[in-house]
Amino acid sequence: MKVSGLFWVRLVYNLILPILLVIGVGPWVIKMLKRGGFGTGLLERIGIYDESVDFEPSGVVYIHAVSVGEVLIALKLIASWQNMYSEDSIVLAPTTATGHAVAVEQAPSNVRVIYSPVDLPWVVGGMLKRFEPKQLVLIESEVWPNLLAMAHERRIPITVGNARLSPRSERRYQKVRGLVAPIFGLFDKVGVPDAADSERWQSIGVSRKAIEVTGSIKFDQAGAVAPRCRPEFQEMLDAFGRGRKVVMALSTHAGEEAMVAEAMLEEEGLCVIVPRHAERRDEVRGDLERLGYEVILRSQFRVPRNPESACFVIDSTGELRDWTAHADVAIIGKSFLGIGGQNPTEAVAAGVPVITGPDMSNFEPLVSMLREVGGIECLGSGAEIGEAVRRALSGACSQGVAAAQQVLELHQGATRRTVEALRVT
Incomplete structure (x- = not known):
């Protein structure tokens, strides 16, 4: 048959x-x-x-x-x-x-x-x-x-x-x-x-x-290989202001870059965007420039004229893990305007607070396990990003970060x- x-x-x-x-x-x-x-x-x-x-x-x-x-x-x-x-x-x-x-x-x-x-x-x-x-x-x-x-x-x-x-x-x-x-x-x-x-x-x-x-x-x-800080990456980030907190949106899809960047307009941290597909760089740059940002591309790096109003776009392939090591907060893409979310484990492994949108269904049951221990914050909409970033940067999520890493050990x-x-x- x-x-x-x-x-x-x-x-x-x-x-x-x-x-x-x-x-x-x-x-x-x-x-x-x-x-x-x-x-x-x-x-x-x-x-x-x-x-x-x-x-x-x-x-x-x-x-x-x-x-x-x-x-x-x-x-x-x-x-x-x-x-x-x-x-x-x-x-x-x-x-x-x-x-x-x-x-x-x-x-x-x-x-x-x-x-x-x-x-x-x-x-x-x-x-x-x-x-x-x-x-x-x-x-x-x-x-x-x-x-x-x-x-x-x-x-x-x-x-x-x-x-x-x-x-x-x-x-x-x-x-x-x-x-x-x-x-x-x-x-x-x-x-x-x-x-x-x-x-x-x-x-x-x-x-x-x-x-x-x-x-x-x-x-x-x-x-x-654990996410590791690279001196050349840190040198680029320092051009936006030495010691600034880095809020990194990882593997974003269309529309999510502007959503995160708009939420960061009122925040002190440096907004770093890592699009899921590097070839969308021109589209992403246009969306961010319309919000008033000076956009610096990793592929065409230069020192920003006004670091306080600049946004850094990582338009490269295969570097995501090590860029994550430089984040103070990670926001997971494809979870706000996309469907199913992207993999949060590199951010968890890097030991940083993780924020997602409402749809992380591609990574169940892991995400539910992370939520149960306070190891990840799933928001209802993009309107909540700014407040969630402030909580994460305040240190309120430190216990959840450690608990999230323990969840990963179950798949060891x-x-x-x-x-x-x-x-x-």
């Missing part, structure tokens, strides 16, 4: 996919131009490689990660994997230009970094022939039907690490369960953050026997457990 269902899913998918690719190629090219993707080996997406196949690793652990967030999880997994099983060759395959850039910069030198192939049969087939994976590892819940089906046909085990599934995603999949269950039924091993994720995956077709609760790699600080060792659960012998 599963094979029959999979056949029809792939048939429809392979009829529709080329049309979608043609429609999407224009916007995709524009996005790559903005993100600097061209000139980075992007032809690998259609199976054209600079490296001769004779010099490629084979029998690899093939790790598929989409963008920056998934790549950072993959890098933690790889570090633990290589420490435990140094004989394994690893290929890391991000999808986006920003994810690829982070992988190239941060992956160990013995890890082959490529762009993940477009999910067309002939492209996927070429990749599988080139690297002859002994197993696939998908990070989180990214699903490509041809990649999975062709790996299954070749008896390549399909595994998933950090397989979080939100209630909202479960509801969406339930509506098309007949289409997705044959795909999810191909998973051989799945490491999930908690028991609730286990139940949700089972409800959409993953075998109970395939699932193991491992904890969340995102929240596991074991072996992670999740990366190692995930490797043990997923590795195929």
Whole structure:
């Protein structure tokens, strides 16, 4: 039954996919131009490689990660994997230009970094022939039907690490369960953050026997490089006034930059904005200049003319963790005007008070656990930002900061457990 269902899913998918690719190629090219993707080996997406196949690793652990967030999880997994099983060759395959850039910069030198192939049969087939994976590892819940089906046909085990599934995603999949269950039924091993994720995956077709609760790699600080203050970062911040408190909005989405910056107009701290997507720099700068700020971009840094009325925008990729170490208060983006929030763990690990908007559903149950111990403050709206910042800067949140770090310790060792659960012998 599963094979029959999979056949029809792939048939429809392979009829529709080329049309979608043609429609999407224009916007995709524009996005790559903005993100600097061209000139980075992007032809690998259609199976054209600079490296001769004779010099490629084979029998690899093939790790598929989409963008920056998934790549950072993959890098933690790889570090633990290589420490435990140094004989394994690893290929890391991000999808986006920003994810690829982070992988190239941060992956160990013995890890082959490529762009993940477009999910067309002939492209996927070429990749599988080139690297002859002994197993696939998908990070989180990214699903490509041809990649999975062709790996299954070749008896390549399909595994998933950090397989979080939100209630909202479960509801969406339930509506098309007949289409997705044959795909999810191909998973051989799945490491999930908690028991609730286990139940949700089972409800959409993953075998109970395939699932193991491992904890969340995102929240596991074991072996992670702690956020650290960098002298060059501090020198830039000092240009806005030595000793000023730093209020840092992390991974913001459209509209949130202006919301935070407007709330900070009446506050004494330095407003620092870290947009989720660096290529939005011009849009962000325009929004902040309309509020009367002198906007300084990290990519074009100069000493502000009037530090008291300046705002600092960190338009870089892969530096978020260490910028967080310089914050006195962290405000989490995608939680006010976006949906689901961004990862608060780096701010918690940095030991700073954390403020969020009303929607942090992407990081449950962690956020509820943090709230219970006073380790995070979730606001009802952006109108409450100024008052919350004043409370945090007054030192009123110090006990909650320590309690939040204790909550993170519950996921200690999740990366190692995930490797043990997923590795195929």
